[in-house]
Amino acid sequence: MSTITVLSSLATREAYLELVPQFEATNGHKVETTWAGTVNIMKRMADGEVFDLVISSSASIKDLTEQKKIVAGSAVNLSKTGIGIGVRKGAKKPDVGTSDAFRQTMLAAKSVGLSTGPSGVYLEKLFERLGIADAVKPKIKQIPSGGTVAPLVASGEAEIGFQQISEIAHAEGIDYVGRLPPDLQLISVFTAGVHTGAKHSTEAQALVKFLTAPAGLAVMKKHGLEAP
Numbered sequence: 001m002s003t004i005t006v007l008s009s010l011a012t013r014e015a016y017l018e019l020v021p022q023f024e025a026t027n028g029h030k031v032e033t034t035w036a037g038t039v040n041i042m043k044r045m046a047d048g049e050v051f052d053l054v055i056s057s058s059a060s061i062k063d064l065t066e067q068k069k070i071v072a073g074s075a076v077n078l079s080k081t082g083i084g085i086g087v088r089k090g091a092k093k094p095d096v097g098t099s100d101a102f103r104q105t106m107l108a109a110k111s112v113g114l115s116t117g118p119s120g121v122y123l124e125k126l127f128e129r130l131g132i133a134d135a136v137k138p139k140i141k142q143i144p145s146g147g148t149v150a151p152l153v154a155s156g157e158a159e160i161g162f163q164q165i166s167e168i169a170h171a172e173g174i175d176y177v178g179r180l181p182p183d184l185q186l187i188s189v190f191t192a193g194v195h196t197g198a199k200h201s202t203e204a205q206a207l208v209k210f211l212t213a214p215a216g217l218a219v220m221k222k223h224g225l226e227a228p
Helices: 015-026 038-046 058-066 099-108 118-129 134-141 149-152 200-213 214-222
Strands: 003-008 030-035 053-057 076-081 083-088 112-114 138-143 158-165 174-179 188-194
Touching: 003 138, 003 200, 015 030, 015 200, 015 214, 038 058, 053 174, 053 200, 058 099, 058 188, 058 214, 076 200, 083 118, 083 149, 099 134, 112 118, 118 134, 118 158, 134 138, 149 158, 149 174, 200 214
Parallel strands: 003 030, 003 053, 112 138, 112 158
Antiparallel strands: 053 188, 076 188, 083 158, 083 174
């Protein structure tokens, strides 16, 4: 029996936590997972930390492959998801059905919760694109890398919050409003890659195969993730 070490972003966490015990039971291996935001994943890789498997945004895994931290050809897309919107449980749900309605909602919001990951980076650029960055910037409450926006929204510190659908749709204390309008949406793909220093690369690949099997993808879908 081997212990597979995994460094993973939070976007796939709920589905992953449901699937990994099944993998351990059927394959006889143990999985030890370290959760981190995209920024911290890149920092840990730069600092020379070694894991058997790294799960992050496809762009991050591509960068790490170019840096020879991830084995070339080992990357496998696990799932994809868009950006979702949440408000405090019981609060009035704002109109975000069109790009113009979204723009007006952002101007009216008193505070806005963002991540430091792909969704937060994208939204700051989106605000610039919509010409509302100067108005929205003073209202932004940004969580540290590896955290989730939901607690900010649930506590009332942020009136409206944005994160990957898989991280915000079922969060405690949150009412899920929906997705960004189609013309403003960003679909992020989350990818697994074997580390070049992996001690258990074969076992790590077996875990990836398990996660992307039809049964695994069904669990992903349940948690707001789509097949890649």
